[in-house]
Amino acid sequence: MSSLTDRLSQIELFSELSVKEIKKIASFMTSMTVKKGRDLTVQGTPGREFMVIETGEASVRRNGRPIATLSPGDFFGELAVIAGVPRTATVTAETDMNVEVLNRREFSSMLDESPRLAKKILVGAVKRLHEIEEGVVR
16 A cells, blocks of 8 residues: 555645655644444535545535545545635545544645745645536546
8 A cells, every 4th residue: 555645646626745844734634433334424514624535435415416436546625625615515435434534623734834835735636626517526
């Protein structure tokens, strides 16, 4: 299994970042075990975490309709962490899972410390938002 730093470097949101910057983000993340059937996010509710799936699978529903299945290496919650916007979909664990979680408060303080890092992540977030608007969900 690849390291968290390797997995983060594969995420488009972080595609503009150096290895050092990715390692800094990884240092703020916490591993969490999730039981099958648990909602990780609920559409319309406030979001405070960004998550990367380490093991397991999750389903994504928008307005009650299935739109995607997420598996190891996939991520979600970045818009909530960056902009504090409500969740755009409900994500439910379809199996027991391990996820890496980044809290909004820690993420925000890290961005405040490094405007250069903030700009790079913002570019990645805009790319991701464009994918969502175009209906391309990875």
